[in-house]
Amino acid sequence: MSTAAPAERGPLGGVRVVELAGIGPGPFAAMLLADLGADVVRVDRPGGPGLGVDPAHDITNRNKRSVVVDLKSPDGAARVLDLAARADILIEGYRPGVAERLGVGPADCHARNPRLVYGRMTGWGQDGPLAERAGHDVSYIAVTGALGMIGRPGEPPAVPANLLGDYAGGSLYLVVGVLAALHHARATGTGQVVDAAIVDGTAHLSAMIHGMLSAGAWQDRRGANLLDGGCPYYGTYETADGGHMAVGALEEKFSAEFLRLLDLDDLQGARADLTRWPELRAAITARFRDRTRAEWTALFADSDACVAPVLSLREAPHHPHLAARGTFTDHGGITQPAPAPRFSATPTALRTGPALPGADTEAVARDWDISALTGDDRPTPAAD
Template structure:
């Protein structure tokens, strides 16, 4: 079922978005907008993007519609510009200058639609010495200082999948940016370009840490601080069965409950004494190794000790709290995170599965009044 067949879902109902197909943070940002109710049309390339995921399982394309346009073809740019004419937001994730060379850059789009919000998603940004260099999440977050914060001091920095750079420092900042620019465009009639660079967003995420560093409350090395695993009551511990428990008992009252339930109150040194953190960590680790993850979960259930089991991706949907809230949902046979956040009036939902390349061309041609999308030969797909 196409997203447009269920109008009125989410606070962005009525907002039109064009997504020039790519991989990673751009599609995820467009999914967020689609989850919030926007009519997102993904412009797929003939042959696909090269992402090694079957389109049927690429849930970052849920709640969207897809058309196939060859931007390098004679009529391709005009078709995309036709979509941009009718859109509120356009998102692209090419290297700087590529959209301009393809004939769909912001200057060309704004000449036809001055209200358009043109969102640009890159790793390095639109300018700077590295702007034209290739990269992926890990290379973008490395220079920002954030990658170097994560992991054990005697091991290489831990790799946080591509969550920190692509999605937190990239997609989320792009979405904030285009929605802020949309608000401005609707107030003034003037659109603008949003330059969302993963290096900028990821650096921004560490704002509080930089303040702590300036105040002398943060050491510039791994696992030596309150929030980076250096603190023995803010970290993870292995259990008897090879599972793990996460501990975040920072405040005094939570720490008191934690050591009581763990059974080490008489053995725990003063928790504010940094010089004895190593001793305390050994005590805590030994206790957690004495029972299984399930047993410790039962011990801390219902408490304010700020302790939780570390679950795998496949286990997470079955956690009682997440199940009760419907944090995960099943749609089209795929278990996936439900849209977030939640709204009291304009409810959101997964309305359609992953958009299949070109499958919505006729509907988009009709709804957006672009009959040229249906011209023979435009929809060739060498895949």
């Protein structure tokens, strides 16, 4: 079912993926697979997703191809099953039971392709008391304890955009899961279902913290610990111009360098004395307010004090280190993160911009040898 592909596509060249269109973690997971070289065909629905940006700017659809299929039409399920029969991986993000009702659930797909890896992306998982309930990133990370760790004491928890739940706890665990299952399928000839729940992945991310909690090295409250802003030499500080600097001087040699550059050598002994942490924090806070963010950035630039400026999304691509590495790239007029990670033998690339709904129907029908795709499911042109 897989086809050969040149090495420059990336390490997943030749792997075929069907993505049943959704929002959030599913599209991002499929983008990562596409960035790694997989041939990802996104099955868009007529009218597009319930939430989303202009398709021409939806970076999560880069490096993919798109067809439009109405799964509620009489032949909709058959068209998806034709794709599944030729795929290595299928990803869907519906509520439990929806894919089955539409006729494209795991049993339907495995009847056509026993080797298929069927990836399911949800917030609550396929079972459990909340499995049928709606939710979003903030709901899922709330119940895992992760959200409760973030923010200042005495204030509501700070919402970390949707990076922690949707993408770290969701997308990345789905990708790890389907690639592990693909390895198994190629070794045994047998596919399987991967149940990737954001609550499971987010909870898993907190493994080290749970170990510290068990050992008595972590207090179960915000802003009181080494890594949550409670420590004065691990956190953020405001500068004279309203900017911020991030400090990560955990180890003794790094914190010594940090305090030396701040001209606070007389407070070196406060590092290991928790009773003096308020004194140390106050001194550091006052010192950072003496200079601008740019001035502090220049001062710490050639040190191992583990201090960095807090940049905005628009500023980040211009940081000298990120610019030198090409961490961000421009494609089709859109500045965006480049594919990651990097490979020595099978380099990845940003091959194409966001796939527009239905734009690749004929090409996919030809390449995957599915003539039935070229029917009446193409998107209707917008009226002038």
